[in-house]
Amino acid sequence: MGILHNVNIKDLARALNLSTSTVSRAFRDNSDISKETKERILCKAKELNYQPNHYASNLREQRSKTIAVIVPELANNFFSLAIHGIERVARDKGYHILIFATDDDFEKEVSFIRHLHNGRADGIIMSVSGEANDHTYLDELAENRLPLVFFDRVYEDIITPRVITNDYKSSFTATQHLIKQGCERIAYLAVNKNHSIGKTRMRGYLDALAKSNIPFDEKLIIDCTNKYSKNIKILKQMLTALKPDGVFTSVERLAFATYYASYELGISIPKDVKVIGFSSLEIAPLLNPSLTTITQPATQIGIEAANLLFKMLDHPGSVDADKRVVLDSKLFKRNSTANLA
Amino acid sequence: MGILHNVNIKDLARALNLSTSTVSRAFRDNSDISKETKERILCKAKELNYQPNHYASNLREQRSKTIAVIVPELANNFFSLAIHGIERVARDKGYHILIFATDDDFEKEVSFIRHLHNGRADGIIMSVSGEANDHTYLDELAENRLPLVFFDRVYEDIITPRVITNDYKSSFTATQHLIKQGCERIAYLAVNKNHSIGKTRMRGYLDALAKSNIPFDEKLIIDCTNKYSKNIKILKQMLTALKPDGVFTSVERLAFATYYASYELGISIPKDVKVIGFSSLEIAPLLNPSLTTITQPATQIGIEAANLLFKMLDHPGSVDADKRVVLDSKLFKRNSTANLA
DNA sequence: TTGTATGCGTTATCAA
DNA sequence: TTGATAACGCATACAA
Numbered sequence: 051m052g053i054l055h056n057v058n059i060k061d062l063a064r065a066l067n068l069s070t071s072t073v074s075r076a077f078r079d080n081s082d083i084s085k086e087t088k089e090r091i092l093c094k095a096k097e098l099n100y101q102p103n104h105y106a107s108n109l110r111e112q113r114s115k116t117i118a119v120i121v122p123e124l125a126n127n128f129f130s131l132a133i134h135g136i137e138r139v140a141r142d143k144g145y146h147i148l149i150f151a152t153d154d155d156f157e158k159e160v161s162f163i164r165h166l167h168n169g170r171a172d173g174i175i176m177s178v179s180g181e182a183n184d185h186t187y188l189d190e191l192a193e194n195r196l197p198l199v200f201f202d203r204v205y206e207d208i209i210t211p212r213v214i215t216n217d218y219k220s221s222f223t224a225t226q227h228l229i230k231q232g233c234e235r236i237a238y239l240a241v242n243k244n245h246s247i248g249k250t251r252m253r254g255y256l257d258a259l260a261k262s263n264i265p266f267d268e269k270l271i272i273d274c275t276n277k278y279s280k281n282i283k284i285l286k287q288m289l290t291a292l293k294p295d296g297v298f299t300s301v302e303r304l305a306f307a308t309y310y311a312s313y314e315l316g317i318s319i320p321k322d323v324k325v326i327g328f329s330s331l332e333i334a335p336l337l338n339p340s341l342t343t344i345t346q347p348a349t350q351i352g353i354e355a356a357n358l359l360f361k362m363l364d365h366p367g368s369v370d371a372d373k374r375v376v377l378d379s380k381l382f383k384r385n386s387t388a389n390l391a
Numbered sequence: 392m393g394i395l396h397n398v399n400i401k402d403l404a405r406a407l408n409l410s411t412s413t414v415s416r417a418f419r420d421n422s423d424i425s426k427e428t429k430e431r432i433l434c435k436a437k438e439l440n441y442q443p444n445h446y447a448s449n450l451r452e453q454r455s456k457t458i459a460v461i462v463p464e465l466a467n468n469f470f471s472l473a474i475h476g477i478e479r480v481a482r483d484k485g486y487h488i489l490i491f492a493t494d495d496d497f498e499k500e501v502s503f504i505r506h507l508h509n510g511r512a513d514g515i516i517m518s519v520s521g522e523a524n525d526h527t528y529l530d531e532l533a534e535n536r537l538p539l540v541f542f543d544r545v546y547e548d549i550i551t552p553r554v555i556t557n558d559y560k561s562s563f564t565a566t567q568h569l570i571k572q573g574c575e576r577i578a579y580l581a582v583n584k585n586h587s588i589g590k591t592r593m594r595g596y597l598d599a600l601a602k603s604n605i606p607f608d609e610k611l612i613i614d615c616t617n618k619y620s621k622n623i624k625i626l627k628q629m630l631t632a633l634k635p636d637g638v639f640t641s642v643e644r645l646a647f648a649t650y651y652a653s654y655e656l657g658i659s660i661p662k663d664v665k666v667i668g669f670s671s672l673e674i675a676p677l678l679n680p681s682l683t684t685i686t687q688p689a690t691q692i693g694i695e696a697a698n699l700l701f702k703m704l705d706h707p708g709s710v711d712a713d714k715r716v717v718l719d720s721k722l723f724k725r726n727s728t729a730n731l732a
Numbered sequence: 733t734t735g736t737a738t739g740c741g742t743t744a745t746c747a748a
Numbered sequence: 749t750t751g752a753t754a755a756c757g758c759a760t761a762c763a764a
Contacts, residue, residue: 412744
């Protein structure tokens with residue numbers, strides 16, 4: 051390793067007997083510069099492995115050409131795919147992305163957002179952590195906060211563009227599907243009942259029950275956690291005590307937990323209990339039994355969110371603050387909700 | 392949105408009737424400054440939401456406090472977990488990570504690496520794309536290239552610290568396991584036979600066959616691709632034409648493809664063919680049938696790689712260039728290799 | 733077409 | 749303990 055003196059624009063200029071401004075011009079498109087000198091410069095630059103210093107450029111130009119992506123967690127198929135979509139758009143635009151995981155910790159979220167006002171990112175794409183807190187901190191920054199786009203998990207009362215799916219409709223459809231397959235005691239599994247997404251999805255569930263005149267049993271609404279072992283305990287308890295014939299999980303992870311709990315208890319899916327869940331798992335067909343899913347267009351959500359942000363960056367004012375893009379999820383019927391009767 | 396003039400150190404200094412140097416000192420630990428002024432400054436900073444400009448600091452300090460992570464792909468459980476490990480260490484150190492996915496494209500890898508010599512990152516942690524190419528470009532940068540740590544997929548001939556698993560041993564064990572379960576015609580599925588990891592894993596397979604006096608049939612070495620549909624075609628062809636009784640996949644994705652192909656052909660796992668694969672899938676027990684895996688300590692690999700890099704950054708010269716950390720993978724026997732006889 | 737000079741926001745050196 | 753000043757590497761306005 052040793053001394054790390056990367057060659058800078060001065061070195062390059064000296065090596066070419068040119069001024070730094072001329073060299074600088076060779077790397078920008080619009081400036082006046084003769085073809086030959088430009089080629090000479092680019093050639094020498096390659097030879098010396100010159101790379102314009104990112105920090106100096108950004109400081110000078112007052113923009114970073116990077117966008118920050120804040121998500122609750124990374125080990126999650128939905129967010130992986132969404133980030134992938136964002137990354138594709140960003141790359142096309144010559145931008146980089148900086149990823150932050152809040153681990154569903156509100157403090158971290160606030161800290162990240164505040165921190166980002168140091169010029170490190172030109173804009174933010176975020177899926178929020180929770181909303182049991184006072185998040186008006188976003189409004190406090192309002193006058194000069196960074197361009198911000200929400201996706202999937204949003205704060206309803208913060209007015210900024212967002213890309214979401216039709217969670218109410220999807221939940222309604224999912225619940226109806228369970229009912230059609232013969233379920234009458236359907237448990238609803240949520241991680242955080244107060245989360246905007248948790249609430250919306252639950253409304254769909256409740257309304258579907260009502261429409262089919264199935265009485266609502268509050269005990270069947272189960273509040274789970276983010277801890278695997280704790281969830282298994284909760285679910286085993288739930289499955290034995292309440293004997294549901296259907297389980298609707300509002301989050302992918304809880305579908306897996308339901309499988310594990312059922313295995314341990316010797317409860318058969320779908321014979322004893324049918325399972326449906328929101329999930330972006332690509333190998334859902336390979337599960338035992340294959341899992342019926344409501345699948346969000348995760349990559350597309352990322353793409354739309356990025357497009358929205360870039361529109362805001364490229365043409366300030368061109369995107370209404372209350373703009374919302376709503377995409378449709380898709381129901382994939384598989385064996386975990388098969389009617390064996 | 393509007394004008395984005397973040398408050399800078401000058402604004403803050405003016406608001407306090409102090410010089411910028413004094414203000415700057417308040418944010419550094421070692422400098423002399425009176426307790427009261429420091430508190431006054433920090434308080435006002437909070438009030439005005441002042442964040443030291445990241446680019447200016449980095450330009451001035453000549454270090455970025457970020458490390459770059461280069462991986463072949465992101466939609467991969469192993470790399471997700473490894474990145475997670477890296478991120479944990481980096482965060483503790485007050486560093487950020489910048490993630491780059493090469494999509495197994497060697498050109499991109501070269502371009503990323505070159506690009507990173509613009510001061511954007513202080514070091515690089517990388518899992519390489521392929522090695523069918525001339526990658527001595529890394530050596531060309533050698534004199535003043537960034538501190539670099541390889542993990543999992545490495546270039547054998549580039550001398551830099553690395554964190555790997557004992558792939559030879561794991562493959563040997565995996566193949567032996569299949570043999571013990573009664574397999575005699577074991578197909579070996581690789582994505583790139585020339586890849587360092589592909590080669591090492593294949594040697595383990597070959598030696599295990601030899602040790603059990605099972606003749607080696609070259610046709611059973613299958614070179615697959617990164618395209619799902621193409622792989623399915625290759626595997627269906629292979630399963631029908633060669634009738635293996637065991638399949639050893641050197642990459643997670645190929646195990647899934649084998650499942651799909653078998654489903655489509657009506658071939659039963661594990662009755663007709665047993666399957667084992669390298670995989671970091673956490674829900675392997677939920678597959679149909681549950682998948683026997685060789686699982687690498689992915690998160691730990693990331694942690695070790697990051698620790699190594701930070702050691703290099705903190706104490707230049709303290710890590711030998713040929714340092715290698717070797718971790719053990721673990722074999723999880725499940726139903727995909729069950730002996731039903 | 734090319735060169736000179738200035739400033740982006742910060743920190744370190746030196747002087748007060 | 750605090751302040752003035754220069755420098756980090758680059759890009760632009762302006763001069764040549």
